[in-house]
Amino acid sequence: MAQELPQRGGHGVSTEWAVQATGVGKVFPTAAGEVVALTGVELEVRAGEFVSLIGPSGCGKSTLLRLIADLDDATTGELSIFGKPARRARIDQDYGIAFQQAGLLPWRTVADNIALPLELHKAPKAQRTARVAELAELVGLGDFTDRYPDQLSGGMQQRVAIARALAASPRLLLMDEPFGALDEMTREYLQGELTRIAAETGAAVVFVTHSIPEAVFLSDRVVVMSPRPGRITAVVETGLGEVRDESLRESAAYFEKVTAVREALHGTKVERANER
Ligand SMILES: Nc1ncnc2c1ncn2[C@@H]1O[C@H](COP(=O)(O)OP(=O)(O)OP(=O)(O)O)[C@@H](O)[C@H]1O
Numbered sequence: 001m002a003q004e005l006p007q008r009g010g011h012g013v014s015t016e017w018a019v020q021a022t023g024v025g026k027v028f029p030t031a032a033g034e035v036v037a038l039t040g041v042e043l044e045v046r047a048g049e050f051v052s053l054i055g056p057s058g059c060g061k062s063t064l065l066r067l068i069a070d071l072d073d074a075t076t077g078e079l080s081i082f083g084k085p086a087r088r089a090r091i092d093q094d095y096g097i098a099f100q101q102a103g104l105l106p107w108r109t110v111a112d113n114i115a116l117p118l119e120l121h122k123a124p125k126a127q128r129t130a131r132v133a134e135l136a137e138l139v140g141l142g143d144f145t146d147r148y149p150d151q152l153s154g155g156m157q158q159r160v161a162i163a164r165a166l167a168a169s170p171r172l173l174l175m176d177e178p179f180g181a182l183d184e185m186t187r188e189y190l191q192g193e194l195t196r197i198a199a200e201t202g203a204a205v206v207f208v209t210h211s212i213p214e215a216v217f218l219s220d221r222v223v224v225m226s227p228r229p230g231r232i233t234a235v236v237e238t239g240l241g242e243v244r245d246e247s248l249r250e251s252a253a254y255f256e257k258v259t260a261v262r263e264a265l266h267g268t269k270v271e272r273a274n275e276r
Pocket residue numbers: 028029030035036037055056057058059060061062063064230276
């Protein structure tokens with residue numbers, strides 16, 4: 001059945017779905033019995049839309065992102081990325097990923113790590129060099145392109161990972177707490193940059209976070225999940241439009257949505273999340 005398209009503040013209405021999850025469930029067999037990590041997940045992310053997943057530890061946020069990225073298989077249900085099976089989308093490199101661990105190649109410099117997706121896309125050398133310089137500047141590492149990952153702080157490594165995810169201007173970005181290890185000022189700066197880049201490139205983003213303010217600042221919609229078993233319990237549309245600048249953080253509309261997400265989360269009985 002055709003679903004109603006969510007409204008987006010800035011990119012105009014698209015009829016294309018970046019992600020469609022239908023009846024998705026994931027069960028992990030363990031020595032102690034089966035762990036139902038996800039059940040009955042229905043999620044659509046429109047092309048160009050920014051969606052955050054938030055919820056207490058263990059509610060299945062990372063598992064859902066890993067299924068979208070085809071890093072694991074769903075036990076039930078179906079996932080499609082731009083209308084393709086997740087596996088096809090992975091082979092076609094339809095998305096960029098930035099996860100909690102930077103996952104950089106230690107034998108490659110910052111510049112060569114950022115360039116990796118461009119090499120896979122067979123971009124000409126001159127184009128690669130220009131794009132790498134632009135991205136390194138963007139994440140504040142313009143002076144560090146010749147360094148190796150072990151010469152960088154954890155936060156700097158994470159910024160390289162973000163630049164790498166953006167390198168090939170993918171139509172979809174999958175991000176699992178990419179700013180979690182950064183200091184607050186860098187984090188807020190990169191949040192602003194990410195919304196600008198997503199708007200400029202028209203990329204859809206699925207973003208896992210533990211931070212309510214971060215989710216609200218970044219997103220068109222905040223998807224609230226609850227554990228045991230992991231499922232979607234609420235979806236908060238922010239309606240904050242495309243311009244996400246610092247003044248937004250002090251606006252009444254922003255505070256209202258932060259409160260709405262907090263209340264939706266409390267409805268998921270946060271105190272039970274650690275009973276596993
Ligand atoms: N490979 C695995 N084998 C067994 N159980 C797993 C595996 N991966 C995840 N789980 C379980 O699935 C559930 C969801 O885990 P997941 O990491 O997706 O949660 P999360 O919401 O991302 O948590 P956090 O916020 O702490 O990162 C948890 O109960 C976890 O213990």
